[in-house]
Amino acid sequence: MPLDLVLRQGRIAGDADGPRDIGIQAGRIAEIAPAIVTDAPEIRLDGRLAVPGFVETHIHLDKSCISDRCTCSQGTVREAIAAVAAAKASFTERDVYARARRTLEKAIVQGTTRMRTHVEIDPGIGLTGFNAVRRLKQDYAWAIDLQLCVFPQEGLLNNPGTDELLVTACESGADLIGGAPYIDSDPHGQIARIFVLAARFDIDIDFHLDFDLDPSWMHLDEVCRQTDAHRWGGRVAVGHASKLSAIDEQRLMGIGRRLADAGVALTVLPATDLYLMGRDHTYNVPRGVAPAHKLLPLGVTCSLATNNVLNPFTPFGDCSLIRMANLYANAAQAGTPADLAACFDMVTVLPAKLMNLSDYGIAVGNPADFVVLDCVDGAAAVAELVQPMLGIKRGRVSFSHPAAVIHYPK
Ligand SMILES: [Zn+2]
DSSP states (O other), X not given: OOOSEEEEEEEETTOTTOOEEEEEETTEEEEEESSOOOOSOEEEOTTOEEXXXXXXXXXXXXXXXOGGGOOOSSOOHHHHHHHHHHHHTTOOHHHHHHHHHHHHHHHHHTTEEEEEEEEEOBTTTBTHHHHHHHHHHHHTTTTOEEEEEEEOTTOSTTSTTHHHHHHHHHHTTOOEEEEOGGGXXXXXXXXXXXXXXXXXXXXXXXXXXXXXXXXXXXXXXHHHHHHHHTTOTTSEEEEEOGGGXXXXXXXXXXXXXXXXXXXXXXXXXXXXXXXXXXXXXXXXOOOOOOOGGGTGGGTOOEEEOOXXXXXXXXXXXXXXXXXXXXXXXHHTTOOSHHHHXXXXXXXXXXXXXXXTOTTOSSSTTSBOOEEEESSSSHHHHHHHTOOEEEEEETTEEEEEOOOOOOOOOO
């Protein structure tokens, strides 16, 4: 069968062999070679970097774009949860869909091709947010693969009716389940219940965890223990773990080995963690960002993600994962070429591994997903905040940014 499209002379991330041609047929990568002979339409990459798109492991589409509805004065986690809970009272399916769509389209033009979004489930919101985001998943399947992770942001065991709603969501197409044990009256009870539900529906788990700077206790221990007990290694991730920024190197390495052994992955959320942590300090404010890059050599799967966009948790956001990698690198003082390459990996191949995406990557047979960056490698993309020029999803151009033009004086 003839090719539908050929990308000419793209540099493939992680491939040292120089630019290649990539042939696309029926939405998949059919051929990769130094020079493909074909009459198919072509897009010239001229040595630019081609990546299979950025992978967002942790974002909240349903509560994005509500800064204008919330008033916050302290900037703490508790205040953010309370402010969003109050705003949720007026959420409708139409409203959630419109805001989530705005945020999703930002992510698409920033080059994100795979995404895990956390969706709040509780008796107040019911399945309203879930139903809106589920429709969005179908409507935007041409541009992005969306995973829905349902979770109880306002507690599970302390919030009657939440468990039944989570079960209904899992029966109705939720891809995985999450939790926020720090907000529950019985954190270990919540962790245990989430593992039971994950086993019942055979789905992965993604917790919000250890979201403060008190290193005297961690729920991470219990999550690793339950992961071992349920043999759920490789299927569990935790987000935040800002406590890991408040411990010394020796203890950090011990926890890293435990995470690697258990098969528990870590997502760091630099924008939210920088914004909400250390609010009890008026100067010398701690950064509160877990040093994920130091855990990579131990074999821990780590990702960097956006979390919140334009709400009390994070009143910023353009959904750029390159910007998030740069923000992390800056806050974590990760500036060597190897560190910058690792930061790029934490928004591409490593989050794909965290999400168990077996068909991610520029390889024959995989979906023809590409994002083109005008740079030579991932380290340069992170260091220079290189903006995506072009996106292709399953062989079809999904977005493009015209290059800026400098108008020199004549
Ligand atoms: Zn989150």
